[in-house]
Amino acid sequence: MPNTEDLLIVNARVVTGDAVTEDGWVRFADGVVVARGAGVPPQHGGVLLDAAGRLLTPGFVDLHVHGGGGGDASNGAVDVPEVLAAHRAHGTTRSMLSLVSAPVDRLAATLRELAPLVREDPLLLGVHLEGPFLSPDNTGAHDPAALTAPTAAAIDALLAAADGTLAQITIAPELPGAPEAIERLIDAGVRVAVGHTTADLATAGHAFDSGASFLTHAFNAMPGLHHRAPGPIGAALDRPGVVLELIADGLHVHPILVAALFRMAPGRVALITDAMAAAGVGDGTYLLGSLEVEVRDGAARLASGSLAGSTLTLDAAIRTVVAAGVPLAEAVLAATATPARAIGRPDLGTLEVGAPADAVLLSPSLEVEQVWAAGARVH
Secondary structure, three states: OOOEOOEEEEEEEEEEOOEEEEEEEEEEEOOEEEEEEEOOOOOOOOEEEEOOOOEEEEOEEEEEEOEEOOEEHHHOHHHHHHHHHHHHOOOEEEEEEEEEOOOHHHHHHHHHHHHHHHHHOOOEEEEEEEOOOOOOOOOOOOOHHHOOOOOHHHHHHHHHHHOOOEEEEEEOOOOOOHHHHHHHHHHOOOEEEEOOOOOOHHHHHHHHHOOOOEEOOOOOOOOOOOOOOOHHHHHHHOOOOOEEEEEOOOOOOOHHHHHHHHHHOOOOEEEEOOEOOOOOOOOEEEEEOOEEEEEEOOEEEOOOOOEOOEOOOHHHHHHHHHHOOOOHHHHHHHHOHHHHHHOOOOOOOOOOOOOEOOEEEEOOOOOEEEEEEOOEEOO
């Protein structure tokens, strides 16, 4: 990490929590927020930055990112720097690395390789396994040959390999052994998400009542929100403790439903990228795990035509959400404090005094201009 600055940012529209403060100022020192206010700023002998009315938000928190910058976290440690650099340039200061489905022994090997990186880099929030315990009838961009039902041996092997760095796992709760696996994972401190599933309302609801606390990319790879069979989306909406991930790229979910989800689950929507290697790079042919993905006009698809993750960055997700009619403060909350709180890190995703100095300076059109992580300028 670069050195931290004693920095005072003045004349900013500060967007944090659920509010926008006009003519705001924030001071960073020793990697944390040491003061914040509005109006006339204090005297300062360090670096001064006049935001000239631009927006200052907390650093973005992405709980579901597979790749970017040409790299794929499923390839292990070698690709992680490219992935993180691509997303930090777009405001993401804290990231959870997501792995697509693979045989359990291969996932265990990747977890062992990533574990030292996660422990060494405070900007990494852990590893998310999106599979292999997913429904064969809702595979999305996962290799069907890699999918399997959870067993005690498989869960124990993955936990041992991660050595405390497995933060989250997505499971289809209707699979044989899933209820026991959910209980074992939660006991081990791993957060469980329901996703890539054919579960009905009752089955998904039982998983949430047993401790699952996320819905993986709401609306995608699951039954829809039918008026007589609300399915896993309805089960998540009905439980205040469940956070709903959302891919707001204009492709995965229609803007009408983007705005509706924010109204139905206020403070519980977490924007994610679900990004694959093309994020920050462009069109072309890529691999997502073992599957070939063609990216055209920013849309990542398998040969079958199915969407295969996204090329999204969180700044673009915020722009999409705001364009759908969601107030700016709510959109920013969904990329900052909401995901942070959902993983037990209320110190992140905020510009309150004492929080890590993670911040993003945005233009009036919500384009990223500068990024700080733990007080160090990273873009």
